[in-house]
Amino acid sequence: MNEAHHPQVEGNEPGAWDARHEEFVQSHLKRIFSIVYKILGNVEDAQDVTQEVFIRALQRREQLKDLEKAAHWLSRIASNAAIDHLRRRKRISWTELDEPLQNALPAAAEGPEELLLRSERRVQLQSVLDQLTPRERAALILRDVEDLPAGEVARILNCGKATVRSHIANARAKFKRLMGAGI
Amino acid sequence: MTGRHISEVELALATGGDLGLARGLRVWFHTRRCSRCAALLEGYAASRRALRESAGGDVMSPDAWAGLSREMTANIRLGLAAGRIVDFQSEARLLAPEPAGWRVAVVMATLTVVLTSGWLLRRPVPGAAGPRSSWAVAEASAEGVGIHEGQAGLMLLGPDRESSVMLAGTSGGARARFIDEQTGQVTIHHAALED
Numbered sequence A: 001m002n003e004a005h006h007p008q009v010e011g012n013e014p015g016a017w018d019a020r021h022e023e024f025v026q027s028h029l030k031r032i033f034s035i036v037y038k039i040l041g042n043v044e045d046a047q048d049v050t051q052e053v054f055i056r057a058l059q060r061r062e063q064l065k066d067l068e069k070a071a072h073w074l075s076r077i078a079s080n081a082a083i084d085h086l087r088r089r090k091r092i093s094w095t096e097l098d099e100p101l102q103n104a105l106p107a108a109a110e111g112p113e114e115l116l117l118r119s120e121r122r123v124q125l126q127s128v129l130d131q132l133t134p135r136e137r138a139a140l141i142l143r144d145v146e147d148l149p150a151g152e153v154a155r156i157l158n159c160g161k162a163t164v165r166s167h168i169a170n171a172r173a174k175f176k177r178l179m180g181a182g183i
Numbered sequence B: 001m002t003g004r005h006i007s008e009v010e011l012a013l014a015t016g017g018d019l020g021l022a023r024g025l026r027v028w029f030h031t032r033r034c035s036r037c038a039a040l041l042e043g044y045a046a047s048r049r050a051l052r053e054s055a056g057g058d059v060m061s062p063d064a065w066a067g068l069s070r071e072m073t074a075n076i077r078l079g080l081a082a083g084r085i086v087d088f089q090s091e092a093r094l095l096a097p098e099p100a101g102w103r104v105a106v107v108m109a110t111l112t113v114v115l116t117s118g119w120l121l122r123r124p125v126p127g128a129a130g131p132r133s134s135w136a137v138a139e140a141s142a143e144g145v146g147i148h149e150g151q152a153g154l155m156l157l158g159p160d161r162e163s164s165v166m167l168a169g170t171s172g173g174a175r176a177r178f179i180d181e182q183t184g185q186v187t188i189h190h191a192a193l194e195d
Ligand SMILES: [Zn+2]
Pocket: B001, B002, B004, B005, B006, B030, B034, B035, B036, B037, B038
């Protein structure tokens, strides 16, 4: 029974922080931040957008009743919020990426050379992704990095399957060309 | 080679298995016999592997994530509480007569305080490039926003405790929005940490 698993959901006043809020945030925060970060390529912006998304989600308690639906819904609003953010920002300052990522890279398993290589790859990756439109970029990340099925990506991006396939194809073609050009 | 070559769009889609069964099979048969299309398809596959290698996996180390996760959770909690204040105010306004000129009288005043002193931000760590071991805190509370570390700090007090909306965020910053119920004036205080 739902109430047995989440006894505090129905009883608390709206917006009051409870154990289920905490559980919900901890269950999805990393996944959502990761999606948003990969679309935006900037830790600070990804943090802002992620926080905003969770606040909006938690303000709508009815969205949290079905956890599986909530997970999909979160992905959708997070991706769209990231796309909106990209559009507003227009131009992304990728230089901001370096410093937090230096700290962010997994240190234990990699030596300095691997770290450097990985860091360089990230910088190259971001400059290539920067050449894509926000929707192409989001489609590419969701499909090829996050491994979501194309139908799910279409739902997230609020478009038809044909449109999303066009975004994916364009993004893959641009990505291949630009990576090949060593940008 | 068999018939016409496969288009780039189809090759790009075939790479991730996004072409559908019939067209996917056509690409498969074609590329078994056409070295040109096979090479292009392999190019797409390599590019997709590079993307997954560069962008896949965890974004951060466990330590860095633990810190960021704590910060974000605290901000989400704060934002949720702030939303409750706004909701409460909205309900109160619906019940009370609307103050004259409310919609047009919103004035934004932004005050940015940037603290640059190194001792406040972090203790010197010899040769360290890792995550901070000592944290200066940008904090939004019911009183206002401020920055402190240990006993030292600075706080911008808000004009009206009851109508403040606090948001801490953007890596070392905190914002507080104060709404004057009478005039509708909105004041935003922003305290930011800079290295
Ligand atoms: Zn061919």
